[in-house]
Amino acid sequence: MNREITVNVCMGTGGIAAGGEQVMKALKQEFEAAGIKNAKIMENCKLHKVGCRGFCARDVLVDVTIDGETSTYQYIEEKMVKRLVQDHVVGGKPITEWLVGDDYHTFHEKQTKIVLHDLGKIDPESIDEYLGVDGYKAAQKVVAEMTPEEVIKTIKDSGLRGRGGGGFPAGVKWAFCAANESDQRYIICNADEGDPGAFMDRSVIEGNPHAVIEGMIIGAYAIGSSLGYVYIRAEYPLAVDRLHTALNAARERGYLGEKLFGTDFNFDIKVKLGAGAFVCGEETALIASIEGERGMPRAKPPFPANKGLWGKPTIINNVETFANVPPIINKGADWFASIGSEKSKGTKVIALTGKIRNTGLIEIPMGMTLKEIIYDIGGGIEGDKLFKAVQTGGPSGGCIPQQYIDLPVHYEGLQSVGSMMGSGGMVVLDETDCMVAIAKFFLTFTQEESCGKCVPCRIGTKRLLEILTRITEGEGRKGDIELLQQLAEDVRDSSLCGLGMSAPNPVISTIKYFRHEYEAHINQKKCPSKTCNKLLTFFIREHQCVGCGMCIRACAVNAITGEKKQPHHIDQDKCIKCGSCFDACKFNAVLKE
Amino acid sequence: MEKQMEEVLESIYQKSVAHGDNIITVLQNMQNELGYIQEEAVYWYSKRANIPASQFYGVATFYSQFHLNPRGKNIITVCSGTVCHVKGAQRIVSKLKEELKLKDKEQTTKDMNFTLENVNCVGACSIAPVVIVNEKVFGKQSPDKMVKNIKPYKE
Numbered sequence A: 001m002n003r004e005i006t007v008n009v010c011m012g013t014g015g016i017a018a019g020g021e022q023v024m025k026a027l028k029q030e031f032e033a034a035g036i037k038n039a040k041i042m043e044n045c046k047l048h049k050v051g052c053r054g055f056c057a058r059d060v061l062v063d064v065t066i067d068g069e070t071s072t073y074q075y076i077e078e079k080m081v082k083r084l085v086q087d088h089v090v091g092g093k094p095i096t097e098w099l100v101g102d103d104y105h106t107f108h109e110k111q112t113k114i115v116l117h118d119l120g121k122i123d124p125e126s127i128d129e130y131l132g133v134d135g136y137k138a139a140q141k142v143v144a145e146m147t148p149e150e151v152i153k154t155i156k157d158s159g160l161r162g163r164g165g166g167g168f169p170a171g172v173k174w175a176f177c178a179a180n181e182s183d184q185r186y187i188i189c190n191a192d193e194g195d196p197g198a199f200m201d202r203s204v205i206e207g208n209p210h211a212v213i214e215g216m217i218i219g220a221y222a223i224g225s226s227l228g229y230v231y232i233r234a235e236y237p238l239a240v241d242r243l244h245t246a247l248n249a250a251r252e253r254g255y256l257g258e259k260l261f262g263t264d265f266n267f268d269i270k271v272k273l274g275a276g277a278f279v280c281g282e283e284t285a286l287i288a289s290i291e292g293e294r295g296m297p298r299a300k301p302p303f304p305a306n307k308g309l310w311g312k313p314t315i316i317n318n319v320e321t322f323a324n325v326p327p328i329i330n331k332g333a334d335w336f337a338s339i340g341s342e343k344s345k346g347t348k349v350i351a352l353t354g355k356i357r358n359t360g361l362i363e364i365p366m367g368m369t370l371k372e373i374i375y376d377i378g379g380g381i382e383g384d385k386l387f388k389a390v391q392t393g394g395p396s397g398g399c400i401p402q403q404y405i406d407l408p409v410h411y412e413g414l415q416s417v418g419s420m421m422g423s424g425g426m427v428v429l430d431e432t433d434c435m436v437a438i439a440k441f442f443l444t445f446t447q448e449e450s451c452g453k454c455v456p457c458r459i460g461t462k463r464l465l466e467i468l469t470r471i472t473e474g475e476g477r478k479g480d481i482e483l484l485q486q487l488a489e490d491v492r493d494s495s496l497c498g499l500g501m502s503a504p505n506p507v508i509s510t511i512k513y514f515r516h517e518y519e520a521h522i523n524q525k526k527c528p529s530k531t532c533n534k535l536l537t538f539f540i541r542e543h544q545c546v547g548c549g550m551c552i553r554a555c556a557v558n559a560i561t562g563e564k565k566q567p568h569h570i571d572q573d574k575c576i577k578c579g580s581c582f583d584a585c586k587f588n589a590v591l592k593e
Numbered sequence B: 001m002e003k004q005m006e007e008v009l010e011s012i013y014q015k016s017v018a019h020g021d022n023i024i025t026v027l028q029n030m031q032n033e034l035g036y037i038q039e040e041a042v043y044w045y046s047k048r049a050n051i052p053a054s055q056f057y058g059v060a061t062f063y064s065q066f067h068l069n070p071r072g073k074n075i076i077t078v079c080s081g082t083v084c085h086v087k088g089a090q091r092i093v094s095k096l097k098e099e100l101k102l103k104d105k106e107q108t109t110k111d112m113n114f115t116l117e118n119v120n121c122v123g124a125c126s127i128a129p130v131v132i133v134n135e136k137v138f139g140k141q142s143p144d145k146m147v148k149n150i151k152p153y154k155e
């Protein structure tokens, strides 16, 4: 019996958190145990560490492939491994009740994968596996056979636009940079990804770091650069590790360093760790940070393509932008341009999260509608709640309501309704999410992350946050909505960098589409979604209360009284509306209204 | 200043001269060696390298990675990304503060055993809300689950 057996374990951050390492260890043990009885099983058996495949909600995911037949298991835990190996690998019978369902397959079928194509399939720590999927072929072709002008033309013709938020055509930016006379030019990969709710770039680096490196080599050749940087968040330790592993492997094989592919072209990449500031994702701030300064943005022009790192012409592109480059070289500009919509070519990787059944990392052709994303890929809203809005673009974006559910997702589409693509985060909100509180959440973030250099952003975001806070706490005044709108426009129009210019978007869009929620908070002192605790009253439904005492213990101010096994009671004068009793009650007896 | 600390700082200085390290790298090295950015260390270094101490202070206060106060033995990091937020991260923070007896802006317990911090997003939204204790990631948490999860770290 000489069967080819491969077992894939999902070991992204999500997989590891769900116990991937333990599953991996157990698998190794079980194989060893089984191997003693049947050594042939071990022969072709590889234990892969695959990166994120996107369906994180079902972690730990395990693929068992025997002679080309793959079965995918979901929710695998350490204690299930023994049976998995015994029944399936040894016995040849897949365990049907543990297999993924139909939704796993629809989740993948609707997607178009360019950037994520090899994620979850190849071992990100093995350069040979990357080479096995035509890795470094594009870089070789570019460096050995093409002129920089040809490379730039190919990228221009493909229509590839920056995936970091702005959507600026990558080829055009490269051409600007290459046109500058200079003894040195730099190329930087922006992997700062500071948006709350975004994990695309991290997943790409964790799952296929060589694709990003290869994209940078091609970019460096096109603009004539011998040194590149990857600026990556220190909060992503796994991604940083895998990046270093990949860089070392690439250096060993001669894909980085001197005389690449037998030519006179030299190029190497350094890694710079971000020290934890959202604004450093902005390109001029990022450059200041690499130079060792406070990461504050400066006015543009001059643009980095003309005057960037250490005053030299510099290209900054996002992780996903670079990862698109090798496939474009391999398959041609026309192929890429045939995917997507008229003005937005190719695909977009999206972190689909929030109150949705299938959360995870997805890749869609530009122009797919919100409805297809949320219902066909995402499987609809979690539980039996109603859809309220989808937040796109992180703190720089806006909330899009039900009426635009057929909106195509591309740069122009999202902008037309007051949101933006941003780096591609998509958070689905349901009827229990208060839109004023969501606006307040994002303003809390931007206010904290404002670098303080320009007045509109530094003081404007603070005032916006103060007004939002008082509205959610029942202190809202007549005229607050108009005041918010006025101030939001001022901050948007007069801030120095993109942080301040886009910070008001969550406020502007929620007022535009959910004005009634603001009015309910201000005029009736009510939170329609029952989120803002200060506007709620907590009480105990006597017939539902079993008198267990959980709420009494949870209450920090001793506002709850009651004998054991008798219905309890909340003293409204003492209650500080913290919601602890609501969380503590296992019997749905605490009501908030 | 203790002789030992002086030696550590001197070696960081020598390294920075050799590699052309910038202020951020010097501060990162300092924090790695000393645990946090100590005022005394900054003054010593500023004299040695002839860079105004205010520049170190400016950079150290700008980036959330740098700590100006000593931190606890165990670091609890609550993710406050959008998804964790809508799935109740704030309630976990409140509960942990109560459990660890931390008031207002206090982050570190009196016995120096725990420091409670938050992070913008760890990018594990599908298992929100997420809490990280030291290096271990806990997904799909609730206030009560977290209280149980930190028990083993209480010695």
Ligand SMILES: Cc1cc2nc3c(=O)[nH]c(=O)nc-3n(C[C@H](O)[C@H](O)[C@H](O)COP(=O)(O)O)c2cc1C
Pocket (backbone or CB within 6 Å): A161, A162, A163, A164, A165, A166, A167, A168, A170, A190, A191, A192, A193, A194, A195, A278, A279, A280, A281, A282, A283, A284, A316, A317, A318, A319, A321, A423, A497, A498, A499
């Ligand atoms: C406040 C702020 C934060 C940003 N954060 C990021 C980020 O985390 N990642 C990123 O690629 N671009 C970010 N950008 C956009 C960058 O400034 C820049 O436009 C981008 O890296 C260019 O690459 P691209 O053309 O490939 O998109 C940010 C911009 C602003 C204003």
